[in-house]
Amino acid sequence: MALLNQKTLTKPISFNGIGLHSGKSVKLTVNPSEPDTGIVFKRIDLKNNNLIYPNFSNVTNTSLNTTISNESGVKVSTIEHLMGALFSLGIDNAIIEIDNEEVPILDGSAKEFIDKILKTDxxxxxxxxxxxxxxxxxxxxxxxxxxxxxxxxxxxxxxxxLKYENPIIGNQKNKINVYTDNLQNILNSRTFCLYEDIELIKKNGLAKGGSLDNAVVVKGDQILNENGLRNSKEFVNHKILDCIGDLYTSGYKIIGNVKCYQGGHYMTNQLLRKTFSNKENFSIIEVQEKHLPHTFLNRNLLKSIA
Incomplete structure (x- = not known):
């Protein structure tokens, strides 16, 4: 079958963990679904109005994560790493069952999502x-x-x-081609914060599940995590991971050139809203195998990134 046809999983894949901001235990299962379903979240802890579509127009919060809600106010938060994994693997259709309000943070990157999904066809x-x-x-x-x-x-x-006054983070830049580059360092890169910001973040009711097991913490000129960074550009690479996940709230893969300075969830969401507010800005086209090279599907992701 054509590599450029729609893809889903062959069997359900489950993840257990805690929510980074809620601190609550959560189980999430990515299920196969039919063509043209798209990505759909289903809150199985609720009986009614429990479907939430990860569309940029349904994004209701962008403070330190991306949260989506439906018309009944039912929400799922911190979707960006899972969405980045699905985008990168070329998964077009999936029903994601979740028994709480926040996607598990796992190790703070997309690595565990990618590794487990790659173990199945x-x-x-x-x-x-x-x-x-x-x-x-x-x-x-x-x-x-x-x-x-x-x-x-x-x-x-x-x-x-990105640009930080902190000497460890400093000014970092990176540029990638999502469809042809090896994305290992992007998908492995963890969320991060400054030590001095933790108290304020927790006062705002966030990061209740945060720890050195799921986030890089920087204090002055030190990284508090025992094993340090996973790659030399982990900070900006994590921002790129977030950007990929947030771009997938457009509903499809994108052909375009994105440039971002000091951006984040809010900026990406506003860019999508502005782009899709005018039909002259974009076209939606069906892709046949003969029209694009196989590099459109990132073959670097057909092996584990462990």
């Missing part, structure tokens, strides 16, 4: 995938933060820069 349908092709440059600014997306011939490039 994917089911390829006869339905071609759809992609979003960016036709015009769109830009969103707020203060010193800026994010933009513009046309690209055949790739999704993400060019990200």
């Amino acid at each position: 994917l089911k390829v349908s006869s339905n071609p995938i759809r992609i979003i092709k960016i036709n015009k440059k769109v830009e969103f600014k707020e203060g010193n933060k800026i994010v933009s997306i513009e046309p690209s011939k055949l790739s999704l490039d993400i060019d990200f820069e």
Whole structure:
């Protein structure tokens, strides 16, 4: 079957852990689903109005995570790492059952999602995938933060820069092609915070489940995690992982060139809202095997990133 046809899992895959911000235990199962289903979250702890669609228009909170809600106010938070894993693996359709309000943080990256999913085969349908092709440059600014997306011939490039006064984080830059580059360092990179921000974050009711097992903590010129960083650009690489996951709330893969300076969940969401507010900015097209090279499916992810 064609690599560029829609894909789902061959069997359910479950994950157990705690929510980074809620601190609550949670079980999540990614289930196979039919072509053209898309990605759907289902709160199985609730009997009614329990389906939530991870669409940019349903994003209701972007403070330190991406939260989606339905019309009844039922929500699922911290979806970005799982969405980044599904995007990177080319999974188009899945029903994600979850028994609480927050996706488990696991190790703070997408690594455990990727590794476990890669242990099973994917089911390829006869339905071609759809992609979003960016036709015009769109830009969103707020203060010193800026994010933009513009046309690209055949790739999704993400060019990200972050800047911190902290000497360990400093000014980091990285640029990747999501469809052809080896994404191991992106998918392995963990969420992070400054030690001095922890108290304020917890006062705001967040990071109740945070620990050195699921986040990189930086204090002055030291990394408090025993084994240090997983890669030299782990901070900016994690931001790119978040960006990939948030971009998947567009519903499809994207062909475009994204540039981001000091961005995050809010900036990416606002960029998507602005892009899709005008039909001249984009096209949605079906992709047949003959129209694109196989590199559109990242073959670097067909092996474990352990």
